[in-house]
Amino acid sequence: MKTIAIVSGGLDSVTMAYKLSGHWDLHLLSFDYGQKHIKELKYAAMCARALDAQHSIIDLSSLGELLKGSALTDDSVIVPDGHYAEPSMKATIVPNRNAIMLSIAYGVAEAQGAHGVAFAAHGGDHFIYPDCRIDFAASFAAMQEVALDHLNITLMAPFITVDKTEIVKIADDFGVPFVDTWSCYKGGEYHCGLCGTCNERKEAFLLAGVADPTVYTS
Amino acid sequence: MKTIAIVSGGLDSVTMAYKLSGHWDLHLLSFDYGQKHIKELKYAAMCARALDAQHSIIDLSSLGELLKGSALTDDSVIVPDGHYAEPSMKATIVPNRNAIMLSIAYGVAEAQGAHGVAFAAHGGDHFIYPDCRIDFAASFAAMQEVALDHLNITLMAPFITVDKTEIVKIADDFGVPFVDTWSCYKGGEYHCGLCGTCNERKEAFLLAGVADPTVYTS
Numbered sequence: 531m532k533t534i535a536i537v538s539g540g541l542d543s544v545t546m547a548y549k550l551s552g553h554w555d556l557h558l559l560s561f562d563y564g565q566k567h568i569k570e571l572k573y574a575a576m577c578a579r580a581l582d583a584q585h586s587i588i589d590l591s592s593l594g595e596l597l598k599g600s601a602l603t604d605d606s607v608i609v610p611d612g613h614y615a616e617p618s619m620k621a622t623i624v625p626n627r628n629a630i631m632l633s634i635a636y637g638v639a640e641a642q643g644a645h646g647v648a649f650a651a652h653g654g655d656h657f658i659y660p661d662c663r664i665d666f667a668a669s670f671a672a673m674q675e676v677a678l679d680h681l682n683i684t685l686m687a688p689f690i691t692v693d694k695t696e697i698v699k700i701a702d703d704f705g706v707p708f709v710d711t712w713s714c715y716k717g718g719e720y721h722c723g724l725c726g727t728c729n730e731r732k733e734a735f736l737l738a739g740v741a742d743p744t745v746y747t748s
Numbered sequence: 749m750k751t752i753a754i755v756s757g758g759l760d761s762v763t764m765a766y767k768l769s770g771h772w773d774l775h776l777l778s779f780d781y782g783q784k785h786i787k788e789l790k791y792a793a794m795c796a797r798a799l800d801a802q803h804s805i806i807d808l809s810s811l812g813e814l815l816k817g818s819a820l821t822d823d824s825v826i827v828p829d830g831h832y833a834e835p836s837m838k839a840t841i842v843p844n845r846n847a848i849m850l851s852i853a854y855g856v857a858e859a860q861g862a863h864g865v866a867f868a869a870h871g872g873d874h875f876i877y878p879d880c881r882i883d884f885a886a887s888f889a890a891m892q893e894v895a896l897d898h899l900n901i902t903l904m905a906p907f908i909t910v911d912k913t914e915i916v917k918i919a920d921d922f923g924v925p926f927v928d929t930w931s932c933y934k935g936g937e938y939h940c941g942l943c944g945t946c947n948e949r950k951e952a953f954l955l956a957g958v959a960d961p962t963v964y965t966s
Contacts, residue, residue, distance in 0.1 A: 589810040593852065596804055597859045626855035629895045633851040634811065637844035641815045660897035673891040677847045679878035 533646035533686070534559055534639045535583075536631050539573030541711040541731060543650040545701040546688055547577050550648060556583040557644065559635055563624065564594025564603045567717030576710045588634055600624045602715055609715045611724040619658050619726045622715060628661035629670065632685075636674050639683050652689040652697060654730060664690055694734035702740045709743050723748040751864035751904070752777055752857045753801075754849050757791030759929040759949060761868040763919040764906055765795050768866060774801040775862065777853055781842065782812025782821045785935030794928045806852055818842045820933055827933045829942040837876050837944045840933060846879035847888065850903075854892050857901050870907040870915060872948060882908055912952035920958045927961050941966040 533554040537543040538561075550556060560574040571587060578585035594603050601607040601621040610618040628649065635647045655662035664687075671685040689697055701708065713731045714721040721728050723746030735742035751772040755761040756779075768774060778792040789805060796803030812821050819825040819839040828836040846867065853865045873880035882905075889903040907915055919926065931949045932939040939946050941964030953960035 586814055587810070588814075589807065592805070592807040593855070596806075596856045599859050624855075625858035626851055626892075626895060629851040629892065630848075630855055633844055633847040637811070637842075637848055638814045640843035641817050661895045663894075666891075666894045669891040669894040673884075673887040674844075674847065676881075676884045676887040677844060677879045 531555060531646070532557060532639075532642060532644035533648055534635045534642075534644050535648040536560075536635055536650070537574045537577055537585075539570035539575075539577065539712050540650075540727075541701065541706075541708070541713055541734075542652055542689060542694070542697055544573065544577045544711045545697050545704065545706050546648060546650040547581060547583070548704040548706050549688060549700060550686070551581045551583065554646060556581060557638070557642070558583050558585045559631075559638060560585070560587045561590055561631055561634075562587060563590045563597070563627070563630075565624075565715075565717070566602060566605075566609065567712065567715050569717050570712040573710055573712040580707070580710070586638075590630070593630075597625055609725050611722075612726060613729050614654065614657060614726045616726075622726060623659060626661065628659075628666070632670055633674075636678070636683060640678055645682060646684045646686055648686040648688070650689050651687055653691055653693045662690070694730050695737040698734045698738035698740050702738070713744075718747065720745045720747050722746070749773060749864070750775060750857075750860060750862035751866055752853045752860075752862050753866040754778075754853055754868070755792045755795055755803075756868075757788035757793075757795065757930050758868075758945075759919065759924075759926070759931055759952075760870055760907060760912070760915055762791065762795045762929045763915050763922065763924050764866060764868040765799060765801070766922040766924050767906060767918060768904070769799045769801065772864060774799060775856070775860070776801050776803045777849075777856060778803070778805045779808055779849055779852075780805055781808040781815070781845070781848075783842075783935070784820060784823075784827065785930065785933050787935050788930040791928055791930040798925070798928070804856075808848070811848075815843055827943050829940075830944060831947050832872065832875060832944045834944075840944060841877060844879065846877075846884070850888055851892075854896070854901060858896055863900060864902045864904055866904040866906070868907055869905055871909055871911045880908070912948055913955040916952045916956035916958050920956070931962075936965065938963045938965045940964070
């Protein structure tokens with residue numbers, strides 16, 4: 531049975547794809563929403579090739595100008611360095627991103643007769659991103675049942691109660707090629723090692739006791 | 749205060765814009781999702797000019813191929829003639845269209861500090877389009893409150909309990925220029941007069957007792 535999996539090319543979503551690929555016929559969906567780290571999409575494509583999965587990139591770049599104000603999409607807003615727990619990290623919110631991506635994924639699932647939609651929000655995201663929380667996933671799934679007037683598509687969020695350290699361990703178990711995943715919000719040649727997602731990535735490898743092959747600038 | 753209004757260029761959404769424009773600072777949002785009647789977007793632009801409202805077109809054309817199977821987007825599926833009550837009209841469903849458009853509208857509203865999102869689903873749509881029903885609107889608004897973690901954006905669906913005949917009367921009251929609205933799903937030079945939305949348009953003028961200036965081919 532087919533599942534539409536939202537895969538950005540980051541560690542979490544690539545690991546999710548590896549985890550689901552033994553059980554589902556996966557169709558990976560990635561989004562160009564004008565993010566500075568657009569290079570992540572190359573890593574999503576690598577994941578699709580490795581898993582022999584269909585891959586589509588949805589071009590939402592015309593939305594970029596309208597969603598301005600986020601550090602992830604707006605050149606006038608600098609990507610903050612630090613940890614996710616800091617208030618400055620709110621600058622990395624892209625307004626309503628998960629609802630937008632999930633509603634498109636459900637549309638594709640409905641059109642293609644898929645039985646699942648999957649996204650890789652994880653426990654560590656909850657603090658600053660409301661659209662990564664359990665109650666969001668539940669509310670979104672309920673809305674989709676009404677919108678489509680059936681219960682044939684299941685929303686999967688396999689990491690929503692799991693932290694990043696656990697994801698690194700799961701990735702290690704599934705043999706995810708860590709160097710073929712991209713986290714850094716700055717989208718430079720190498721991971722910056724300073725932004726929220728770089729700090730989280732570094733720390734997760736350390737706490738998981740898994741060797742981190744990532745090249746960091748700092 | 750600002751409202752993001754989804755306006756296709758059809759009679760319903762243009763009338764909604766006229767109705768709201770006295771009360772809200774409107775930003776009209778239209779969508780290119782690969783519809784055959786893409787010419788409707790010119791009518792949305794006319795509406796924006798007439799009301800001196802901001803207007804943005806979101807390019808979702810990369811979704812077209814993935815949402816194939818609908819008569820509205822797929823060249824291999826003919827737009828059915830007849831009335832909405834007929835089962836054949838299900839061919840005109842674009843999977844999850846309203847959830848996709850509304851989630852984007854909420855993202856734009858959040859980014860721009862708007863206090864409302866409006867869409868023009870009406871009572872006559874309920875029969876075949878589940879995402880035009882009252883329970884969908886309620887469920888969607890509830891989901892967005894969770895997704896954004898606040899209640900600052902109100903979902904408006906002013907025609908959701910109103911039929912098309914009533915909309916024609918309201919349009920007449922507000923002086924909507926009927927010839928500057930487009931309904932026909934076939935997107936030809938003139939309204940075909942035979943498809944579901946043309947039949948509904950014709951009938952609504954007749955029942956409302958309002959002169960219909962639309963040129964129909966049949």
